[in-house]
Amino acid sequence: MRNFSDLTEREVLALAIANEEEDNRIYLDLAEGLREEYPGSAHMFTEMAAEEGEHRRRLLDIYRSKFGEHIPLIRRQDVRGFIQRKPIWQSYPLNLKAVRVMAESMEEETQQFYRRAAERSEDVSVRKLLGDLAEAEVRHEHMAEGLMAENLPANVLATEDAHARSALVLRVIQPGLAGLMDGSVSTLAPVFAAAVASGSTWETFLVGLAASIGAGISMGFAEALSDDGSLTGRGAPWIRGAICGLMTTAGGIGHTLPFLIPAFWTAMGVAIAVVVLELATITWIRWKYMDTPPFSAALQVAFGGALVFATGILIGSS
Numbered sequence: 001m002r003n004f005s006d007l008t009e010r011e012v013l014a015l016a017i018a019n020e021e022e023d024n025r026i027y028l029d030l031a032e033g034l035r036e037e038y039p040g041s042a043h044m045f046t047e048m049a050a051e052e053g054e055h056r057r058r059l060l061d062i063y064r065s066k067f068g069e070h071i072p073l074i075r076r077q078d079v080r081g082f083i084q085r086k087p088i089w090q091s092y093p094l095n096l097k098a099v100r101v102m103a104e105s106m107e108e109e110t111q112q113f114y115r116r117a118a119e120r121s122e123d124v125s126v127r128k129l130l131g132d133l134a135e136a137e138v139r140h141e142h143m144a145e146g147l148m149a150e151n152l153p154a155n156v157l158a159t160e161d162a163h164a165r166s167a168l169v170l171r172v173i174q175p176g177l178a179g180l181m182d183g184s185v186s187t188l189a190p191v192f193a194a195a196v197a198s199g200s201t202w203e204t205f206l207v208g209l210a211a212s213i214g215a216g217i218s219m220g221f222a223e224a225l226s227d228d229g230s231l232t233g234r235g236a237p238w239i240r241g242a243i244c245g246l247m248t249t250a251g252g253i254g255h256t257l258p259f260l261i262p263a264f265w266t267a268m269g270v271a272i273a274v275v276v277l278e279l280a281t282i283t284w285i286r287w288k289y290m291d292t293p294p295f296s297a298a299l300q301v302a303f304g305g306a307l308v309f310a311t312g313i314l315i316g317s318s
Helices: 009-034 039-067 096-120 124-151 154-186 188-198 201-226 237-254 264-289 294-317
Strands: none
Touching (some): 039 096, 096 124, 154 201, 154 264, 154 294, 188 201, 188 264, 201 237, 237 264
């Protein structure tokens, strides 16, 4: 791996060509990944890919006029400090907001890199070339902003943002909330029944750990097998299952961990405080993402939690 400042003018130009070609492919991949759900954004990225292609053609013309037909293979990963971009296919399903932010930052990052490299370079011709490339990136950034305004008017942005929020709720929030509710509420009875019956914090911890992990496995499989997502748009079943299972386990573990405290009543007090915090979190999520009125959400969650908690205490006391 070589330093950017060690490259010759020919190598810098070859790297710029490869950079524009890779950005072209990135924008095309983004367009393809967004085409079905976000056609407005997909069209914008197709136009931006065309602009990158035009930049590449201009750079190729300059290269041929100075150095001929052969272009050495110089990639981003071959140059120390050059900007690295994560392959788009590793980011599926695409998050619309993250994609827009990435697109806006791509041109800015490349432009800033060229400017910093130009400042460090002692070769006048390389300094001039890097400065010219930086100015080209500034102009392209302005073009990207124009394409954004042209292809994504306010009504399209609002529609796509609403769709993105709906997809987030379906694919992440709903399975996560279902798991958190099950883990936080269903494990209350066995945990506090074991605590009251045994009076042992360690035994209570073991019961809570087993109940939490078991519930997580059960809920994870149930969520994954309930729907393959092909018709409902709820996403990959194994991702939903993993989210649901992990949140179920987390909900049960939360009020189980305090029983690692040796003092029984201290552990009980901390565990009850954690339960209150868990139920408050569930209430907030239901209000924030499920449009449930806060008072109604709090009443429903508190009533269910209190009922299961009382069941555990009564069974443990019998």
